Each structure stands twice: as C-alpha cells, then as structure tokens.
Amino acid sequence: MSSVIIIGGGGHAAELDEYIRYANRVGVSKIQLTGVIDDNPKAYDQYHFDCPFLGNISEHEVQNDVQYIVGIANLKYRAPITQRFIDAGATFLTxxxxxxxxxxxxxxxxxxxxxxxxxxxxxxxxxxxxxxxxxxxxxxxxxxxxxxxxxxxxxxxxxxxxxxxxxxxxxxxxxxxxxxxxxxxxxxxxxxxxxxxxxETVFYRYKEKIIAVLKSTKG
CATH class of the missing domain: 2.160.10.10 (Hexapeptide repeat proteins)
Known part of the structure; x- marks a missing residue:
C-alpha cells in the first residue's frame, strides 16, 4: 500500500481526496492518505478530508517513505512549490x-x-x-x-x-x-x-449573430 500526502488543502485537494477514496473503495488502488499540508489551515477546515492536517507546506520536511500529490490549482504556486519538493527528494504519485x-x-x-x-x-x-x-x-x-x-x-x-x-x-x-x-x-x-x-490571454465575445431564415415553399 502506498502512503500519500496531499500538497494543498483547498477545494482541488478535497477533490483528489475523494478520487483516491473512490479508487480504494472499488479496489483499483491501495493508497493510504497520510495527511494534508497547506500554509492556510482554514482551507483544510472547510472540507471533510479522510486524513489529518500535517502542518504548513513551507515548514514541511520531505519524507522518503511517502509519495506526494499536488492539490494546488493556482498555477502561480503549483510549479514552484512542486519544484521545491522535487529538489528536496520527493517522489510523486501519478x-x-x-x-x-x-x-x-x-x-x-x-x-x-x-x-x-x-x-x-x-x-x-x-x-x-x-x-x-x-x-x-x-x-x-x-x-x-x-x-x-x-x-x-x-x-x-x-x-x-x-x-x-x-x-x-x-x-x-x-x-x-x-x-x-x-x-x-x-x-x-x-x-x-x-x-x-x-x-497570452484568450478571451473574446461573439459579435456576430447568424439568423437562419426559412424560404417560403409557396409558389
């Protein structure tokens, strides 16, 4: 059985928690959720995680006997935090x-x-x-x-x-x-x-409106 820590404690992390629990329940995987880490403990408190809160991301010491999964949706933080864990020797779950x-x-x-x-x-x-x-x-x-x-x-x-x-x-x-x-x-x-x-940011509003007009069948 693999032991996994979720990096992040908000809504995205809660979804991962649910996914893993479901996979365990149907017998596809055997993953033990060890805990959740987040620099904002209040984020963890909003959801019903199946594992305990283990403390801050910034103070977490990477463990060699567990895998990690990234529960951070914000791309501003997702890559830098993940890279810091990789540099510290963390292994990640796919x-x-x-x-x-x-x-x-x-x-x-x-x-x-x-x-x-x-x-x-x-x-x-x-x-x-x-x-x-x-x-x-x-x-x-x-x-x-x-x-x-x-x-x-x-x-x-x-x-x-x-x-x-x-x-x-x-x-x-x-x-x-x-x-x-x-x-x-x-x-x-x-x-x-x-x-x-x-x-780039790709966003536009549709300015054209196409109206189909049926032709009359009368002679």
Whole structure:
C-alpha cells in the first residue's frame, strides 16, 4: 500500500481526496492518505478530508517513505512549490481515476492526475504534473507539456500541441492541429481556431449573430 500526502488543502485537494477514496473503495488502488499540508489551515477546515492536517507546506520536511500529490490549482504556486519538493527528494504519485478511458498507446507523466470520465485517445502524451479534470477529452496524437491545468469539459481535437503552464477554462476546446505555447490563459468557452504563442490571454465575445431564415415553399 502506498502512503500519500496531499500538497494543498483547498477545494482541488478535497477533490483528489475523494478520487483516491473512490479508487480504494472499488479496489483499483491501495493508497493510504497520510495527511494534508497547506500554509492556510482554514482551507483544510472547510472540507471533510479522510486524513489529518500535517502542518504548513513551507515548514514541511520531505519524507522518503511517502509519495506526494499536488492539490494546488493556482498555477502561480503549483510549479514552484512542486519544484521545491522535487529538489528536496520527493517522489510523486501519478493518479488515474478508475472511470477514465486511457488508450493503450497513451503516455502519462509523473505527478499528473487524470480525473473521472476523462478520455485519452491513441498516441496521446501527457507530460508531468498536469491536472486533466473531469470529462476532458484529449484527441489522438495530442501532446501536452508540463504543469498545465485543464478545467472540466476541456476538449482537445486530434494533433493538438500544448506547452507548459497553461490554464484552460471550463468548456474550452481546440480544432485539430492547434499549437499552444506556454503560460497562457484560455478562458472558459473559448474555441481555439488559431495557434497561441506565449503569455497570452484568450478571451473574446461573439459579435456576430447568424439568423437562419426559412424560404417560403409557396409558389
């Protein structure tokens, strides 16, 4: 049985706690949740975790006999805190929810989380420390870098290429073959029809309204 500590104690961490408990309950995994660490104890108090609060992230000494899982959604802190733990010798759990469909040819990197009802198509590559949230669909031959956060219902069409540190809002999507660079924010509901560079925020309002007018059948 693996022992795991969740880094972070807010809502995202609470979801991971639920995912792990469910996987244990259905017999897919045997993971012992050792505890939660967070610099804000009040965050932990808002949720019903299945493990105790172990103290601050900043004061935590990395343990060699446990694995860690990243429960921090904010990309400003997610990568720096994870890197500090890696430098201190931490090892990280890669977690796939039992309800996810993962093609045999798909590759999932260290520390990534594949949430409920995700679809990973053939020849997809998911890098390290990504959060692929519930009901995301990742099309064939898509390549995703490291430290990306995909909100629920994100859909990548086949051949999409994504760099590092990107945030994709709920219900955002790509058409086939789109390339997205690094550290971008793709806001909720956006459909990417053009490539995106680095450090961009993609948001626009629809200004066109299409009205279909039925032709009269009378002679």
């Amino acid at each position: 977690f796939v929810h039992p309800s996810a469909y993962v093609a045999e040819s798909a590759i999932i990197g260290t520390g990534s989380v594949i949430a409920p009802n995700v679809n990973l198509g053939p020849m997809t590559t998911i890098g390290a420390f990504n959060m692929i949230n519930a009901r995301c669909s990742i099309g064939h031959d898509t390549k995703i870098g490291n430290f990306n956060f995909l909100s629920p219902n994100v859909c990548f069409s086949g051949g999409t290429q994504v760099g590092d540190g990107n945030l994709f809002g709920i219900n955002s999507a790509t058409i086939p073959g789109i390339k997205v660079g690094n550290r971008n924010k793709i806001m909720a509901g956006m459909i990417l029809e053009k490539n995106v560079g680095d450090d």
